[in-house]
Amino acid sequence: MDICYRFLILTISQIYLILQIVFENIYYNSWLIFEMKFIIFLGLTNLVCGINLSETFRNSAFGYHARVGIPLAERIQRDENNYFNSRIVGGVPAVAGQYPFKAGLIGDIIGFDGVSVCGGSLIHPSKVATAAHCWNDGENQAWRFTVVLGSSLLFSGGTRLASSVVVAHPDWNPNSVQNDVAVIYLTYEVETSSIITPIALPSGPELFENFKGEAAIAIGFGITSNDNGISSNQFLSHVRLTVISNNICNLVFPFILQASNICTSGFGFIGTCGGDSGGPLITYRNNEPILIGIASFGSALGCEIGLPSAYSRATSYVDFFNQHLKQ
Structure with a gap:
């Protein structure tokens, strides 16, 4: 077979x-x-x-930590160490301020010695938006995140804050991947700069857009292919994608995809990959980035098969995020 x-x-x-x-x-x-x-x-x-x-085409968010996050954390850390050991010939990282809202997450998981990896977006000087399955994937529970800001590497550099105050959406369901969003409370408000700046949530007319057909960018610390680790040109990895309709995406994820999801095409064998969970999908309005998606799940076939990637639609959760921004 x-x-x-x-x-x-x-x-x-x-x-x-x-x-x-x-x-x-x-x-x-x-x-x-x-x-x-x-x-x-x-x-x-x-x-x-x-x-x-x-x-x-199973739900790739369920059981994420043991299946993807923890093995990938070991892989990324090893490859970062190898990068530093050969950095004279290995090139230099991308500029950290390219996506100043991007957060890397290193999760400590109950019952595991190793750590798991995810992504997030700074939406307030003291709040980070991520995927709920990065905190609880239905099988394993994280008890602490190390939030990495202002760094092009995950395991070194930047501003690093530990937090165990994480609020998942009250209706988060790991089995159906519904409401896969969460907010991390930082221990203090970080000082904003050219390399650490919150991203705007959709507002006004943007709340009623579905963004179908628009160019978008997904950003993550994850691997760039099923078989590759970190390379010298991967830091602050990003990929340009096209938002597709939920009708098309539903062909790949029947019974799982919801109206509160947004999808990008995998045409050209591109999309989010291991370790990108919780990371941002952005587009631009008036030359400024806005958050339109939080990476949620993809095909179990891998990130290079050419199938769509699914995200939690930011416009569906603006009220949830704003509720926590006021606190």
């Missing part, structure tokens, strides 16, 4: 990559139609190979 699966997925991937050249300059709706066909074809591939579709 594994050989069948890998061969067919590889075949589809190669076809998809070739056709990307044909579709990349065509009107947005045209290549979205192709992406729909790809998703359907991928489903048929899984059926031919006898693979359980529910497992293939």
